[in-house]
Amino acid sequence: MYEVIDVTESVKVLRAPVNVVFFFKSTLGKSECLVIDSGSSNEYGKKILKYLESQGVNRFSILNSHSHADHIGGNSFLQERTKCKIYATYFESVFIEHPQLEPMYLWGGPIFEGIDNKFLMAKSSIVTDIVEYGWSSELDVEIIPLKGHSFNMVGVLIDDGKKRVLFVADAVVSMQTIEKYKVYFLYDVHEHLKTLRGLNKWAENVDVVVPSHGEIFDFSKEDDGENKKREFLNLIKGNEKVIEDVLGLILGILVEPKTIDEILSEVAANFLIPIDATSYVLLLQTLKAYCSYLVNVNEIGLTFERGKLEYIRMH
Template identity: 25%
Template sequence: MAIDKSTYERISAHAGMFHNSTNIGVIEGSDALYVIDTACSDDDGKCIVESLEDIFPHKKIKAVINTHSHADHCGGNAYIVKTQNAQIWAPHDESKIMEFPRSLGVMYWGGIPFSDINNPVFVVPEALEVTKTFSDTSVDVGTATISFVPLPGHFFDQSGIFVYDKEDGLTTAYLGDGFFGMSLLKKFWIPFMYEPEKFRSSVLKIESSGADYFVPGHGELYTKDNITAAAEMNTMVTLETEFLILRLLEEKPMTQEELLKAVTDYAGITMRPVQFVLIGTTLRSYLSSLLNRGKVSFEMCENRMLWRTVR
């Protein structure tokens, strides 16, 4: 989907979004614009700048606000910073990765990443200084109040950006990957996850937030009238993954890689190298979570780490 005037939707008097594979939020402040996440690349950044010049011809972008540090959410930052002299605002822990993006590939792979992982789709090629870090604070931009709400789980301190529009009293919550659209979950039912329990807590926080509109990082726009069904699905996919892991490990002990094959075979997923790495990383997060809650254990057997369900 193109990032242009045709894909822009005004949600409240001073808040809107570009519908895209990675949704992009826009806040019209009294004297400047604020962009929430920038999709994947310099080309996306260029499209954002040109489209906003068309929609808001008398205002420039003051800041990019990133929900988290993954490349599909901050890949357009560099172009916007260079052409608009814009600032970058991000959660504290996420900012460290954005300023040292090579670390992300190492986290995914556990060593020096090979070329399939170390590419701009997954690792932002250029380090940029983060101007402002935030955690559970608010900023007044004249027309609206921007509140930064921690929504951890998907990644370290991934955050939501809640925008209260002073003109019409509506609140729009830009959620990054603290919440997934149902269309994405139906297509990819094992989304990348760092801490599943915290993700479920974040989903509950979102559902009970009282916002009027909800913009996930990927998927469709939700309102307070239909957010509950989407929240239930977000919770359900993480619980289903846990139940599947427990059932498979109850049948027989497995190594992490054997479990990865069993889970993806069950789901009918044919993995390419990138899926092998990302789903594998996600399953290790689930194993750690289940281990910490006493639901699984492991033992070293003939130089293999074997995981099993605790009966």
């Protein structure tokens, strides 16, 4: 599934396992393009470059929504070939330029065999420009904070005069992704819940929502625009329900003090999640995020009484 579809005259989307957005601009007769994210590999980079060349693009830049490997995998190929600019927020830029930090952060120590793969560690690329929240006159887009899934993930609002298109990166994941992975990756549960609540409001102020994974929601279509809006709002509820389910499961597990590994083992067994090195470190960090949230809302606490860090219910 690699197909470029039209959203507006100036906004196109490469529909793929990881969606890539193209925002075309014309300046002094030279066709320019802002590419939002670059997929998970060199192959994405090759497909992106081939498409841009077919459209007569003379110059393009990349805006990375966040630093996860499946969103920056084409950066290195494209930058080496074209010397293109790459934009990102400051925090995410550090991980884009030093991608080995991703598996090191997930594991909490030096990289070992099994977490040194393309799913967790892309090739390095250079972030040439740092973006801030708000309107970017240089890029002609608005940068929207969407924290929670990653340290400082952003969405991108494009208004080309025809439609308002909001790229939401991994702020929501498809129900197919939830069914496949059961517990989707989060860095900060509190921030992610704020992001999901914010998306409910954005749904009333845009015409099209483009997530990184899954289908595009076009609210402007006369025949089924309202249905697409309902589908998107229901997807947000589905994402929130996963969080509620995992929080409830953790509280149920903590009938007695448990280590994070003991919690992980029971969560994996409950959701039938197969464990290997990659899935382990992703689930480990996600459950740490859930437990930190529960600590912050005083549902659980920490104890070191048995010579190890354990989580314990407060009520």
